[in-house]
Amino acid sequence: MTEQNIIDQACEILRKTNDGDGLAPHHLKLVELAVNGFVNEEGAAAFQELHASVLAGYVKPWFHEIENLTIDHTGYVRWKGQIVEHYSYPPGSLEESKAAATELARRCQILESRGEVPTNRNTIWKWED
Numbered sequence: 001m002t003e004q005n006i007i008d009q010a011c012e013i014l015r016k017t018n019d020g021d022g023l024a025p026h027h028l029k030l031v032e033l034a035v036n037g038f039v040n041e042e043g044a045a046a047f048q049e050l051h052a053s054v055l056a057g058y059v060k061p062w063f064h065e066i067e068n069l070t071i072d073h074t075g076y077v078r079w080k081g082q083i084v085e086h087y088s089y090p091p092g093s094l095e096e097s098k099a100a101a102t103e104l105a106r107r108c109q110i111l112e113s114r115g116e117v118p119t120n121r122n123t124i125w126k127w128e129d
Contacts, residue, residue, distance in 0.1 A: 079108040
């Protein structure tokens, strides 16, 4: 794969994902690394898979594989599109992040079962359970 081919594919990925806003943070980072020439064979294959996925109708993956939970590039976590939290965990704290995300999803499910819309206010600041 040539450098120009990577750049063309990256531009296509960005065009089709609202300048990358529609990508999961780790996918946007992969695009950045590929364009700057910082991927090995495995990274290049992942970039090609991402490009194919975007062409086929990319769907942002769930945050920590928890259904209905997504995260954007600035750390805002959404439950079914509604902001419910903001994460800024340092690198290496994956377990802590996953545990917090799991608890957040549990709270969102409880609130929905009560007929309430989960928000940052009622999942974090005013949580009573």
